[in-house]
Each structure stands twice: as C-alpha cells, then as structure tokens.
Amino acid sequence: xxLQFHKPACLITYGSDPQGIxxxxxxxxxxxxxxxxxxxxxxxxxxxxxxxxxxxxxNDEKLVAHATAxxxxxxxxxxARVGARVNEAQLEPxxxxxxxxxxxxxxxxQARVRGADLVDLVLxxxxxxxVKRMLxxxxxxxxxxxxxxxxxxxxxxxxxxxxxxxxxxVKTKLYFEPRAG
Numbered sequence: 001x002x003l004q005f006h007k008p009a010c011l012i013t014y015g016s017d018p019q020g021i022x023x024x025x026x027x028x029x030x031x032x033x034x035x036x037x038x039x040x041x042x043x044x045x046x047x048x049x050x051x052x053x054x055x056x057x058x059n060d061e062k063l064v065a066h067a068t069a070x071x072x073x074x075x076x077x078x079x080a081r082v083g084a085r086v087n088e089a090q091l092e093p094x095x096x097x098x099x100x101x102x103x104x105x106x107x108x109x110q111a112r113v114r115g116a117d118l119v120d121l122v123l124x125x126x127x128x129x130x131v132k133r134m135l136x137x138x139x140x141x142x143x144x145x146x147x148x149x150x151x152x153x154x155x156x157x158x159x160x161x162x163x164x165x166x167x168x169x170v171k172t173k174l175y176f177e178p179r180a181g
Contacts, residue, residue: 001039002170003028003057005162006155013046013055024055028162036164044068044150045076045126053078053147054155056174057162067150067174073107073124074174077149078131080119082140088113090138094121098137106134117143150174 007013011024024047029037044056044067058064067074091111099105110122119140121131132142148155152173157163 001036001059002063002165002174003036003041003162004153004155004157004165005055005057006157006159007047007052007055008159009050009052012049013043021049027160028057031160031162047147048129048132048145051145051147052159053145054150054153055147056150056153063170063174068126070125074151075110075122075124075149076126076147077120077122079114079146079148080121080131080135080140080142081144082117082119082135083143084140085116086113086119086140090140091119093138094134098134100127100130100133100137106130109134 005024005028007024008027011022011027013024015023015025017023024043025041028041039059041057041059042061042064044058044064047053047055056067066072091113094109094111097106097108104127106127107123107125109124112120114120119135121134123130127133131145135142153165153169
C-alpha cells in the first residue's frame with residue numbers, strides 16, 4: 001500500500017518530536033480509517049519541518065529502498081520562494097551542479113524561473129537540506145519550500161489530507177526507467 005500525504009508546515013518526519021509540535025505519523029494516524037491504521041507505515045524520504053508538500057507513506061520496505069536509493073535517481077520537484085529576485089543567470093550553475101558548503105558537488109538539476117521570487121527545481125538526489133543549500137550557493141536564500149512531485153506523481157490532495165495510490169500509479173509513476181541524459 002502507498003499513500004500520498006500533503007504535509008503541512010511544522011510537522012517533522014521522525015517518529016517522535018522532542019519539541020512536542022507533532023509528527024507526520026501522528027497527523028496521518030489521526031485521519032486514517034481503522035482499516036488503514038493497522039499497517040506499519042514508513043515515510044518514503046523526509047521533508048524538513050518547515051517544508052510542505054508531497055510525502056509518500058508505504059508499508060512496503062522495498063518501495064522505500066527503491067525510492068530513496070541514490071542509484072534510482074527518482075526525480076523530486078520543488079517550488080521555492082526565495083528572498084531575492086530570480087534571473088536565469090543565477091539558475092545556470094544549478095543546471096550544471098554546484099559545490100555545497102561541505103565541498104560535495106551536486107548532480108545537475110532542472111531549474112527554471114516560475115515567478116519574480118519563485119524557482120522550480122527538480123533534483124535526482126537527496127542530501128541534507130539540499131534544495132536550500134543549492135539555492136543559497138547561487139545567492140537565493142529559501143524563504144519557503146514546497147515539494148510538488150515525486151517521480152511522475154503530482155501532489156493532488158489538500159494540505160493535511162491523504163489518498164491511497166492505485167497499483168497502476170505506483171508501477172508507472174514511481175517505478176520507471178529514468179530517461180538517458
């Protein structure tokens with residue numbers, strides 16, 4: 001079973017929250033019908049406390065391994081509101097890959113301007129705070145971050161809600177061969 005959940009801000013993607021604000025697991029359990037509460041749900045990847053958007057849950061450990069494995073290169077699309085006016089020249093380094101503050105080079109990302117202070121970024125890797133760190137390298141500090149898609153799956157539920165994915169969606173939108181180049 002696989003669920004897509006629209007993560008609100010402020011929740012963490014861990015099993016417990018030492019600050020007592022709440023976790024995505026608590027939020028999900030609060031809205032699941034009894035038939036789905038009996039499953040042991042795993043989050044597929046993580047989103048920061050202040051990041052909103054698409055978070056997948058599954059009871060299939062193979063899917064977790066597939067979707068989070070670096071070799072899979074499952075694309076994830078984010079929309080970032082930044083604290084500066086965006087121009088194409090700033091995004092060009094992101095398309096080639098940038099060196100992060102830890103000295104590691106990122107894989108090339110798809111990047112485009114979506115508004116005066118909005119950047120659409122598609123990554124095929126997932127490092128700690130990677131989107132925020134990449135944007136910071138090019139002088140675009142992140143004010144808000146939202147994940148819109150994972151693989152071929154687009155977020156289509158309201159904030160704080162979920163829906164179960166169809167088997168066909170899982171097969172065609174999360175298990176697919178990445179395009180060459």
